[in-house]
Amino acid sequence: MSFERPTLKEIVERLDGDTQSRLSVPQMRRSNAKVFDRVLAGAVHSLYGYIEYLNRQQFFDTAESDYLDRWASIYGLTRKQATKASGQVIIKFSGELVNVPEGTILQSDDGIQYKTVGPVDSSGITEIEALVDGTSGNQLEEDVLTLVSPIVGVYSEATIIKLGGGSEAESDDSLRGRLLSRVRETPHGGTSSDYVQWALEVPGVTRAWCFPKESGEGSVTVRFVCDGMDEIIPDKAMLDKVFEHIDKLRPVTAHLYVSPPEIRPVNITIAGLLPDDADVRAAVKQELKDLFAREGAPGQRIYLSHIRAAISAALGEEDHSVVSPTSDPIPDGNSQLLTLGEITWQ
Structure with a gap:
């Protein structure tokens, strides 16, 4: 049976019951024992909270902060520092x-x-x-x-x-994602997943993709974006950093190419949003941003059904109709990355 942390009210009731069971007469309404029970319940509730926190640190997908750094270090990963x-x-x-x-x-x-x-x-x-x-x-x-x-x-x-080339320190979510990827996809000395993990080790890089043989036999093309920066398309300084980092790790026979993806915004027209207010619109926009960040990849389509589902998942949304696009947005080739464009409300 899994551990369930009792609420403060449940702890108070338990202590009141334990105290009453040891007394020969009922407690008075303003009994000092009730005060002691509530003071002790507060301390016990804090201890339960710490136990719950430690329990989360036992697993990769819930560990955080220093514990996450410790887990990552076991697999040779370090948190990317701000640059x-x-x-x-x-x-x-x-x-x-x-x-x-x-x-x-x-x-x-x-x-x-x-x-x-x-x-x-x-x-x-x-x-x-x-x-x-x-x-x-x-x-x-x-x-x-x-x-x-x-x-x-x-x-x-x-x-x-x-x-x-300036970047923020890596977040817990980003480091956790790299750690889970490292555990699930063991390095094999130059596979596609290795190139992706190498690119993600560079501070500022948030998403990366590998395209073997795109420029001929023995070639490897890596594309990446920097979602934490004002412009997600990497500048020359970032491209040089990623190339230099991967170049030290790649197999000597591979011909490495590092290039930015071509951004193609997808404009979306939404009609009949219900309720149509600022909070719901903001929630819809955030859900669509998350969708394109989660499923967007160079050469990868975004399914129209997923766009509709993302809008439906927005907090407070009850109904809507997607006027455009009318079919799945599809990139033109492996260099094009679909991103969220303008949202028009009707």
Whole structure:
């Protein structure tokens, strides 16, 4: 029989009964014994909670935090740590080239700071790195950073050439998924599942797929996305990271290609949503996002019946009709990934 944690009310009733069974006369309404029973019940209820927590840590699919890290380490997996964004900027000078000290601080409009990590070349290009970990350090090309402290002969604004690669620390759900995949699919020295697991080991990568022989005999193409970033399509910095990581682990005879999938948004028109309010619409949108993240893969169709089922699963939804699409959305080739596009409400 499985363990069931008693409620606080059940524990109080048990203790009241035990106390009464040991007394020769009924307890008074305001008896001190009743107070003691409730104090003890609170402590016992906390102990039951801790036992329940420890019980969850015994299994891969329910373990969390430090216990999950311990289970993962047994199978050679470690939690992916947050990484800093890095890239290049162009610094302009009012006259001749001026020495810009390494460690010079620049700042974006949203307050994220960066430091130079190398010298400025003759073209005014220098390497920079974010001072904080995470995706907040990623910026778009041609955005502008500003010098925190002015330097004589140097313009205050620097233009970004590229600035990316920052990622958040891996969540429990992500690490648990990799651990379960590692247990279920034992490494075999270069199978398709091995390439997927290798790609997922890189910080920032959330989903990956492998396509053997796509570019000829002996070739392996890996595609991946970074759902935790503003743009799920990986930039060149992320592509290089994944290639370098897999290149050290792959069989020497394999020809490795790492490329981003081509995104194809699927627009959905929903009519007659009942009830049609902001909360239900938000729940429907979240269910559809989860569906495309769960079932979307390069070259993989999304079944129309699954779209309808996802909408029906939204909290509070009672009825709806899908106007479009009218058939299963199907990607054009193995490089195309279906994602949720615009939702139109009628």
